Amino acid sequence: MTVRPIVISGDPVLHRRAEPVSEVDDGIRSLVEDMYETQTAARGVGLAAPQIGVGLRIFTWDMRNSDGVPTVGHVINPFVRFSKPPAGAPDRHEESEGCLSVPGYSFPLRRGERAEVTGTDVDGNEVSFTATGWFARCMQHEYDHLNGFLYVDRLDERWGRKARKAVKAEGWGVPGHSWMPGVDRDPFGHDDVDPDEVDPDDVDPDDVAAADERPDETPSARG
Template sequence: MIYPIVAYGDPVLKEVAEDIPQDYPNLKELVEDMFATMYHAHGVGLAAPQIGKSIRLFVIDSEPMMDEGDEGKGVKKAFINPEIIEEDGEEWGFEEGCLSIPGVREVVYRPERIVIRYFDEEWNEHEDTYDGMTARVIQHEYDHIEGILFTDYLSGLKKRLIKNKLAKISKGEVDADYKMNFPALAKKR
């Protein structure tokens, strides 16, 4: 099933998501649907809040972000109840975008390396270290389950410059080649 992506302005995107219990119904199916939704929208990551579910789950496939020569080094994985336990290395800037904020891209600085503890779909616990682009994708998606958007990292000036774009997105005045749910439109119903 392909879910609509929740647009900027929806309160679910600003909530700290809840842990998922081991008996969460149809979790494997949800993970498959999230991958399908992410690929349908041409994304490299998708967090559960972006489909309206305030739970600690995200999926990534960083392969499309790999540089030439790094093919095959991307990571495709689901992260359940993740916790970033360490971030280190030089902070580096990269222009990020978000499926919930179509048409807006801005440079965000993040540490180059992370250590993350999480469960997979079989409830096996992992503790892995990631760096570079895969670490960035994970940090971006992890922020979603913490109620943080990449626009929260921008300077006051940058935020003012994109304020009108963000308002239009929340009203549904945006072109996206995937289905979206817009908070302002839902209030009118």
């Protein structure tokens, strides 16, 4: 297993539709293992193959859920059908997302509360489940990656303008940018937390599971 660099907004592979996997061979199996390794090193809740420069329809996840779905999993050639997002503006404190390919930022985005996921795994087994809440958000986020969209492409006018300014200020939006999980400083600030300063009695287990989703104490699906 190998940790791979994560490409950043502007790399062409992130902005085009990924190709279906035609055959699951040893190369695909190794790719999925590398995705798990990279996702863990990046402290992400999800990762799509295009984010490591591979334009194939695969994504992984590592996220607790209340839907009876394994915390860690993957799906090949997925189809995700999701409910319509509720009307109204997103709440910046409760509906913010982040993305490993727009590292260090989070912006509010309204998503559907339910997502039906189908596909297969590396052993040819059927994958089929319904995700709700934040797990549904994660599934939609990763599926977007396979269709050439980043979450920032779906922001409303106000937040989309802020996201574009951030991308421009970082010098992204063009090919050639990436970061290396486990080597580069964590862009979401996890490296800045001193575990010796954390009182275990003050930690909610659910917050630990969702730490990668809550920069600045706001929910944020990150993949």
